[in-house]
Amino acid sequence: MKLLKEQIIKEGKVLSDTVLKVDSFLNHQIDPLLMKEIGEEFANRFTDEVITKILTIESSGIAPATMLGLTIGAPVVFARKRKSLTLSENLFSSKVHSFTKNETNDISVSKDFLSANDNVLIIDDFLANGEAVKGLLEIAEQAGATVIGVGIVIEKGFQKGGQLLREQGVRVESLANIKSLENGKVEFYD
Amino acid sequence: MKLLKEQIIKEGKVLSDTVLKVDSFLNHQIDPLLMKEIGEEFANRFTDEVITKILTIESSGIAPATMLGLTIGAPVVFARKRKSLTLSENLFSSKVHSFTKNETNDISVSKDFLSANDNVLIIDDFLANGEAVKGLLEIAEQAGATVIGVGIVIEKGFQKGGQLLREQGVRVESLANIKSLENGKVEFYD
Numbered sequence: 001m002k003l004l005k006e007q008i009i010k011e012g013k014v015l016s017d018t019v020l021k022v023d024s025f026l027n028h029q030i031d032p033l034l035m036k037e038i039g040e041e042f043a044n045r046f047t048d049e050v051i052t053k054i055l056t057i058e059s060s061g062i063a064p065a066t067m068l069g070l071t072i073g074a075p076v077v078f079a080r081k082r083k084s085l086t087l088s089e090n091l092f093s094s095k096v097h098s099f100t101k102n103e104t105n106d107i108s109v110s111k112d113f114l115s116a117n118d119n120v121l122i123i124d125d126f127l128a129n130g131e132a133v134k135g136l137l138e139i140a141e142q143a144g145a146t147v148i149g150v151g152i153v154i155e156k157g158f159q160k161g162g163q164l165l166r167e168q169g170v171r172v173e174s175l176a177n178i179k180s181l182e183n184g185k186v187e188f189y190d
Numbered sequence: 191m192k193l194l195k196e197q198i199i200k201e202g203k204v205l206s207d208t209v210l211k212v213d214s215f216l217n218h219q220i221d222p223l224l225m226k227e228i229g230e231e232f233a234n235r236f237t238d239e240v241i242t243k244i245l246t247i248e249s250s251g252i253a254p255a256t257m258l259g260l261t262i263g264a265p266v267v268f269a270r271k272r273k274s275l276t277l278s279e280n281l282f283s284s285k286v287h288s289f290t291k292n293e294t295n296d297i298s299v300s301k302d303f304l305s306a307n308d309n310v311l312i313i314d315d316f317l318a319n320g321e322a323v324k325g326l327l328e329i330a331e332q333a334g335a336t337v338i339g340v341g342i343v344i345e346k347g348f349q350k351g352g353q354l355l356r357e358q359g360v361r362v363e364s365l366a367n368i369k370s371l372e373n374g375k376v377e378f379y380d
Contacts, residue, residue: 023300023302023303024302024303025265028267028268028270028299028300028303029265029266029267029302029303030252030255030256030259030265030266030267030268031265032256032257032259032260032263032264032265032266033260033263035256035260036260058248058249059248059249059252059268059270062220062249062252062253062256063252063253063256063266065220066220066222066225066252066253066256066257067222067256067260069220069222070222070223070225070226070257073222073223074222075215075219075220075221075222076219076220076222076253077218077219077220078218078220078249080218080249109218110213110218112213112214112219113213113214113218113219
């Protein structure tokens with residue numbers, strides 16, 4: 001997605017060979033117009049599918065997922081992160097390890113909002129090692145829902161998450177796929 | 191706002207005389223079309239003001255704030271919650287106590303995204319005791335920004351937050367203002 005890649009080049013901050021900060025339009029400040037374009041691009045990529053529910057995770061997945069939901073007319077559910085969950089019978093839950101923050105969070109979704117009748121599209125802001133997406137896939141599986149695929153705003157293609165998911169047969173669509181952050185420079189695939 | 195009040199009556203769950211759960215369209219599952227209408231209604235309420243930045247707090251403020259941002263063409267910044275912040279010179283921060291969860295979080299906004307040149311509209315999902323809004327006002331003050339007002343999706347008018355803010359001269363616009371949750375029934379002002 002050209003507009004997104006331009007924004008990454010213009011405003012992204014390469015903090016190391018593995019860390020790209022896009023706080024000015026996605027992770028802290030949000031550019032609503034770009035989010036709308038991102039939502040429409042996800043809708044185009046999955047236009048062949050019937051989507052009954054968009055599943056994402058707080059907080060940075062919410063804006064792009066909501067714009068996709070507006071475009072296709074589907075509700076969004078965001079999984080909640082907690083350091084540790086009190087047990088509840090009414091939750092689907094899984095564990096997500098963040099390598100950046102070196103912490104493991106429980107994530108959960110109420111059983112009220114995901115069921116075996118749902119065709120789910122998973123949306124997230126970043127895909128690196130794939131931990132968050134794995135957690136969301138587990139939750140969808142617990143619900144017995146069908147996962148149509150995964151839509152990612154920025155994939156770090158030099159890390160293993162995307163490859164592992166695709167090898168498992170999961171359809172992953174990334175709007176920008178980064179080949180390298182070496183020497184302080186963003187290089188994309190394609 | 192008629193559509194919102196209807197949705198609250200239809201889908202809100204009154205858990206006690208003070209607790210209203212609207213997880214099916216605002217706090218866990220998100221109804222994107224309703225969020226768009228909410229964004230447009232906020233834009234109408236503040237149409238006489240120039241807004242350069244929308245300030246909200248993760249996670250449930252993000253969807254309505256982003257839809258407002260799309261309507262008026264302004265960026266959104268969401269304050270981040272942390273149990274305890276590592277000190278950083280590049281952050282505005284304050285403390286927010288949640289009576290519902292009985293915990294205090296630090297909230298913060300990067301100095302990169304808020305300045306003395308900004309005309310800020312604060313957006314949040316709920317207003318009860320006003321703790322979150324107070325924290326956001328403090329952050330805006332640290333930045334030297336001008337606060338235009340506060341837009342709230344659901345105000346619990348029977349709690350003291352809204353009154354205290356208005357007494358301080360803060361303009362507060364609530365799209366639904368609840369008079370009472372007694373006897374398991376939602377009653378609105380007006």
